[in-house]
Amino acid sequence: EAQVTQNPRYLITVTGKKLTVTCSQNMNHEYMSWYRQDPGLGLRQIYYSMNVEVTDKGDVPEGYKVSRKEKRNFPLILESPSPNQTSLYFCASSFNGLYGYTFGSGTRLTVV
């Protein structure tokens, strides 16, 4: 089954403790992207990647890092999480980056 898999689904952490949210896709898509969803703001892009070793900032990249060492994986790294990063995060992949995005089920992160 074609899918995007994120882990974990839920995470509660403390301020400043580094964490990684993993994302993997099995569709051989070149484009991958991370979004955060906040009430009243919709889905905002954090980072995206057009291919292995090619990443770029989205609209809200501050406080986040990403890497794309393999085509299928696109982890999101929070080096020093803060409470304003409490949000619902979605990873997505696409064959061309413009449409046809498949989304993961989401990771609900709470930073206390």
Place this chain on the structure above:
Amino acid sequence: DQQVKQNSPSLSVQEGRISILNCDYTNSMFDYFLWYKKYPAEGPTFLISISSIKDKNEDGRFTVFLNKSAKHLSLHIVPSQPGDSAVYFCAASGGNKLVFGAGTILRVKS
């Protein structure tokens, strides 16, 4: 500055009637528009799309209309069903970016 705006946070419709969800955009570089549907505890799923060279696209009960001069698109659902109750996101793409609106919560009452 929000480039894609969904000005109605929520919409309530009776089963069997038409649901109309609206979306406005500001960037003339957008050339492809999409609607995504999201249920609680799930990721958004693609619903329907339209290219900027068209003004209408239909798929079963779902029709998307695009008015380029007004930078406005709308999603019509006819007839509305209780299972359509979800959050609907409008999105616009262009220049390697896919920008989403804030979403509209649709409630279809039986």
